[in-house]
Amino acid sequence: MKSASAAAAAAEEEEQLEEEQELDFPNEENTDLCERLLQRYKKSSASQHRHLCASAAAIRSILQEEQLPLTPPAYFAATISSIHDATATAGTLDPDSISALSSFLSILLPLVPPESLSSRKSTDAASVLAGLLHGRNDKLSAATVRSLVKSIGFLAPLCGGEDWGAVELPLKLLLEFSIDRRPKVRRCAQMCLEKAFKSFGSIVLKKASKLVLSMFQGYIPLASELSAIKIGHGSKNETLSSPKHVEVLHMLNALKLILPTLSEKVVSKLLSELYKLIGCHFSPLTRHSLNILQVVFESSRSEVLVSEAENIVASLISYVSLSDKNPIDTIISALSLLKCCLDKLHSADRSIWVKNLPPVFNLVAGFLNSDDYIAIQARDILKGMINHHFDRTIFLTSGNQLCDAAMNTSESTALESICTEFVNLLNACDSIPNEHTLAVISDLFLKLGDISQIFMKRIVRKLSELMVVGEDMPGMKHLQDCIGSAVIAMGPDNILSMIPISLHSEKSTCSNTWLIPILKKYVVGSSLEYFMEHIVPLAKSIQSASHKAKRAAMVRELQSCAHGLWNLLPAFCQYPIDTSQRFGPFANLLVVLLKDSFMHETIAAALQELVNQNRRIIRGNLYANEIQNLPISSESVAFPSHYSKKIASRNIKALASSSMDLIQALTGVFFNSPPEKRPHLKEAIGCLASITESSKVKDFFTSLEKFQVIDGVAESEKLEDDVPTSINSEQGGRTNKKERVDSRRCLIIDLASSLVEGADEDLINIIYDYIRPPLQATDGNCQSEAFYTLSRIFKEHAWFHSARFDELVDLLLGQKALVRNFSQRSRFTCLHILLVDLLKSDMEENNVKAFRILNEIILTLKDPKKEIRRAAYDTLLMISSSLKNLPSVDSDAPLHRLFSMIMGYLSGASPHIMSGAVAALSLLIYKDPSLCTSVPELMPTVLVLLQTKANEVIKAVLGFVKVLVSCLQAKELQKFLADIVNGVLPWSSVSKNHFRLKVRIIMEIVIRKCGSDSVELVMPEKYMAFFKSVVQQRHSKTSSKEADGSDPELKLADSSLKGARKRKRNESGRTSRGGNVSRAFDTSTREKKRRMNTKGNPVRGHESQSQKKARPFSDKKKRKGIHENPPSGGNRMNKGWKKDSKRHKSEAGAFSKSQKHGRARKLQQRVK
Known part of the structure; x- marks a missing residue:
């Protein structure tokens, strides 16, 4: 018992001494360390503290006697002198004194400025400390030895980076203690050793590296013994109980730390011995050896590894080959090392690299069918190898043509071997291969690009066989993606030559129809000519065969296949390589195909694809959207390399040359299509019009206006004048003709919105003159289309509303009572653009116009119709967002001007207007809570409205406060806490209009965020009872949750967060869903309806x-x-x-x- 207690006391003493060494004192030149130690430990009764303070006091007395300053350099010199004098006289220092001095020195050294320690002083001090350790290592405690090692490690880099004689002694000591049996001493020595090696110059480093090499060679026999030991899974190895064997492991750990700084010659010699420590079986040294090899590969140049590269690869392959008997983590480490080794050889020696690439790649590929953990690691390793080691350009000539000579090289042989391995993997699968195997094959397709048609033909055929066999099996999506990668790499022409979609006339069936949806998803960079010469005839023949089929099932199958082939049209329009050469015949084909109604949407999508992709290239946004849409990694996508701005400009010219024919054809289809089909056609017409010469578009629109609308209106007016109104049947006929004329006018106005983007000033004026009568009409005909067209003009042409500002404001605001619900959103879009322009301007005369528009928005916030209110809310949000994103230096000024204008409605206005203004402020605060602090007068101005008697205003202000306390962080909420509490509490006693409930909810949120103590400090005495009832209710909820048996604090916090989120969604809007924000501020009407129903x-x-x-x-x-x-x-x-x-x-x-x-x-x- 006594020995156990003594050991525990000694361990506790060592811990305390180590803590003392980590003391953090300010690094000041005039710091009196002794005084600080005495202040810290003056009340401590521990013996080590008393010894430390006594030693420090003794050193200070020496300095005071010699009238030296009490600075860290002086303390250091005095301490080293004391140790030197004491060790010169044998037996005068006991272990307690050594412990105290070493601890004091380790605390002192970090405070000594390095410039005050010369190389000679540091060397002498290190020699003194080495003499103190000599012969006393086993007699001193671990904490004392650690302190001395730490001090020597501090001094070693200061002994002279180019003087081996000065560095040799401390370096040998650090190497000796880096394999010490005491863990804390060993770790300290290893860290000091690493720092010392980093500080050495080239001359010292060479000699230090030789010293490390000699130390390593001394342990090679023991290391060989350990590497020969076979350790099974979970078995214990008693050999490691030998101290010498344990030192081998410590030596390898130290070597791993300093290896990046050793000389290349020594690293090469170490490498020649290290790989031998990796046998076929797992041993005590396996993990250490793998870790050291990893450090070598990461830190050394490629040339260092060449001499032993093949031996290292062979050793690692032999270890991985017995994967079922060795630990999984070491297998993965060995596979990673094989990849690293090949990465180094790729640039250092291509002959060795190409020789070892197939066996390594095939070895790693064998793990793709293993458990998920190791299969994922193998997949990532293989993907890295494909990306780094496979280069299609070595098989191509300067003209991007396949080079026959390159097909007989060692690189091609290696690639064929790798592809054969994948074929074997696929043949070995009973069903669809797992996603990891297919992902690697996909990457290989994409990396090789068009040359994959030479090396990966058998893989494509095997994948197609799996598609037929495994139609209903799991993993089909990954298989389709893999074949899609082949389509991208090889092109649809090569894929269809290997897997043809063909018609069997006798059986009335089609083969390989499963390929059609894959082609639709993945075709990119093909040609328009291939579509016209191969896909179109095939689709026509299958469509013709469907008319001859006798059974209904066959008819449906053939028609489905034909329609699928026609629907490939947009895919073949993704970056085709022959747009400028073949678009003329292609456009003629599209005009013919427009006769079939099922082709309308497909043709519209194809034309948009052709126009938009070339325009994006010209504007510089190359492939951005396409990369996101394709279900493969952006790094692997092999888009047509020939596409450039020059090519895109040439393509646009070709498209523009045939655009008017297509516009006219599409317009005819547009007029005769049902409403649900028109949006696609209109977008296609708009794309084509944007690249067409504006004068041609203007003539086209003028012809529509002149011959289709004006004549129709004249005919209608003539009928109304000539036919007697007393006959009901004739009146109905006139009405129908008038409706047809109005319908045609609406269609042309709808079509005009698509012509706005590329129109010039003359065409815009013509369109505006055409849509102005419907905008001013009282019957509402074509009003929705006219307002939408006007909003498009506002968005695309800023000059238009600037030139006609007053006229447009009067037009938009003067027809409010006549504007239908579905036209309001477009109308508010125009008002949004006008108001933003007004707020950006500092001109005084614009304020009146801005107030007119803002007044309209605020009034609409109180409209009884939900959709109209929502349009106003969304407009207000868009205005705020536009003002906040202004590129000007003082971008907050317009937004603050908007706030000030809204706040102007809070005084002297009717309750209806005031409540609308408060609702607007609530929405803006929810969108950006920081506005509360940037507009300091906001809170007092709104809260003062709680003193009014208008229920409508009170309700709006309480809603504002609820939004505010829900959105603000607790720190910001504290600033307004007193104002909020004093403002809302007078309404806690009023149950009318649910005021009491609203105040209770506000107080619950405030208490949850700021704490009940903070709220109680600002709580007036007269409302203390109400406050306590709210707190008590919260506690009762907490206690009921505690009764459930779960952790009450965690559940309470979770429920509070959920409640906050729910209140924030239901009461303040949902900004993340765009238009849904306005729903949260739309509760007043629902509450009115509910109360009206509840009364009776x-x-x-x-x-x-x-x-x-x-x-x-x-x-x-x-x-x-x-x-x-x-x-x-x-x-x-x-x-x-x-x-x-x-x-x-x-x-x-x-x-x-x-x-x-x-x-x-x-x-x-x-x-x-």
Whole structure:
């Protein structure tokens, strides 16, 4: 027991001494270390602390006697002198004194400025410390030895980076203690050794490297013994109990740290011995040897490894070959080392590299079918090798043509061997290969590009066989992606030559139709000519065969195949290589194909693809969207290399030369298509118009306006004048003709919106003159199309609204009562652009115009129609976002101007306007809570409205406060805490309009964020009872959760976060979903409707027993057509419903009849 307690005490003392060495004192030149130690340990009763303070005091007394400054350099000199004097006289220093001095010195040295320690002083000091350790190593505690080693390690780099005689002694000591049996001493010595080697110059480093080599060679016999030991899974090795064997492991750990700094000659000699320590079986040295090899590969030049590269590869392959008997982590490390070795050989010696590439690659590929963990590691290693080692250019001539001579080289032989290995892997699979194997094959396809048609033909055929066999098997998506990579690499022409889609006339079937969706998804960089000469004839023949098929199933199958081939058109328009040469005939083909209605959307998509991709290249946004859309990594995509801005410009000219023919053909289709098909056609027309000469587009639009609309209107007016209005049938005929004319006008206005982007000033003015009458009309015909076209003009041509500013403002604001609901969003888009321009300007006369637009938006926020309110909310958000993203230096000024204008409505306005302004501020605060601090007058201005008596305003302000406390962080919320509490609490006693509930929710959020103590400090005494009830309610929720048996603190925090998120979504809007933000600020109308229904007809969950008995109808009757809350009819029907069910039925019937009559009257009025 005594020995155990003594050992524990000694261990505790060592821990305390180590803590003292890590003390952090300020590194000041005049620091009195002794004084600081005395202050820190003056109350400590530990013996090591008393010894430390006594030694420090003794050193200080020496300095004071000699009248030296009490600085770290002086303390250092005095300490070294004391140790030297004491060791000169044998036996005068006991272990406690040595421990105290060594601890004091290790604390002192980091405070000594390096410039005050010359090379000679450092060398002498290191010699003194080495003499102190000599012969006393086993007698001193680990903490004392660690302190001395740390001090020597500090001094070693200062002894002279170019003087081997000065460095030799401390370096030998550090090497000796780097394999010490005591862990903390050993780790300290190894860290000091690493720092010392990094500080040495080239001359010292060469001699130090030789010293390390001699030390390593001394342990080679022991290391060979250990490497020969076979360790099974989970078995213990008793050989490591030998101290000498353990020193081998410590030596390898130290070697790993300093190896990057050793000379190349020594590293080469070390390497020649290290790979021999890796046998076929796992041994105690395997992990250490692999780690050291990893350091060598990472830190050494390629030339260092060449001499032993083949031996290293052979050794690693032999170890990996017994993977079932060796630990998985070492197998993965060995595979990584093989890749690193090949990476080094690739640039150093290509003959050795190409010789070892196939065996290494095939060895790693063999692990793709292993468990997921090792298969993923093997996949990543192989992908790295493919990316680094495979280069298609070595098989091509300068003209990007295949070189026959390159097909007989060692590189081609190695590549064929690797592809053969993959064929064998696929043949060995009973079903679809796993995703890791297919991912590697995909990368190989993409890296080799078009030359994969030579080396990977058999792989393509095997993959196609798997597609046929494994139609319903799992992993089909990965197999399709792999074949898609082959399509990208080889091109559809080569793929279809290997896997042809063919028609069997006798059987009325098609083969390999599974390839069609893959081609649609992955074809890129093909040619228009191939589509016209191969895909079109094939699609026509299959379509013709479908008409001759006898069975319905065969007809459906053939038609599906034909339509699938036609739908390949957009894919073949992705960066075709012959646009400028073949677009003329291609455009003629498209005009013919437009006769088939099922081709309209496909042709529109193809034309958009052709135009947009070339325009993106010219603008510099090359391939951005395409890379995201393709389901493969962007690094591997082999897009057509010939595409450049010059080629794209040439393509645009070719497209423009045939664009008017296509525009006219598409316009005819557009006029005769149903509404759901028009958007695609309109986008295609817009793309073509944007690259067509503007004068041609203007003539085209003028012809439409002149011959299709004006003549139709004139005809309609003539009919109205000539035909008597008394005849109902003739009146209906005139009405139908008038509707057809209006319908044509609407179509042309809708078409005009697609011509806006590339139009010049003359065409824009013509379009505006054409859409202005519908914008001003009272009947609402073509209004939606006209407003949308106007919004497009606003977006694309800033000069337009600048030149006609006053006219446009009057137009947009003067027709508010006549604007239909579905036109409001386009109208607000125009108002958004106008208001942003006004706010960017500092001109005083623009304020009136800005207030007119803002007044319209704020009034609309209170509109009874939900969709119109939402449009206003979204517009306000867009205005805020546009102002915030301005590129100017003072970009916040326009946004603050908007805030100030909205805040102007908070004084002197009607309650309706004030509540709308508060709602607008709530939305902007939710979008950007930082505006509360950047606009300091915002909070006081809004909170003062709580003193008004208008319920509408109070409700809006409480909603504003709720948004504010939900969005602000606790630190920011603290600034407004007192104002918020004092502002909302007077309404905590008012239950009308749910004011009390709203205040309670606000207080709960504030308490959760700021803490009840902070809130209580600003809480007025008269509302303390209400505050305590809120706190008590929160505690009751917490206690109920504690009763569930889970951790109450964690659940409370989680529920608080969920509650905050829920309140933030439901009460403040959802900015992340765009237009949905406005829904959160749209609750007032829903609450009104709910309360109106509740007044005479309470909600089921809150009914009393008497009310339940008074309810005369069951849910079954209600489902048959009897409604508890009729849609109209007022209170009379509600009263009758409560008194007598028969009367309710009769009134409900009467109501339905009145509804029918009302609809009939409205219909007649419309006809008139």
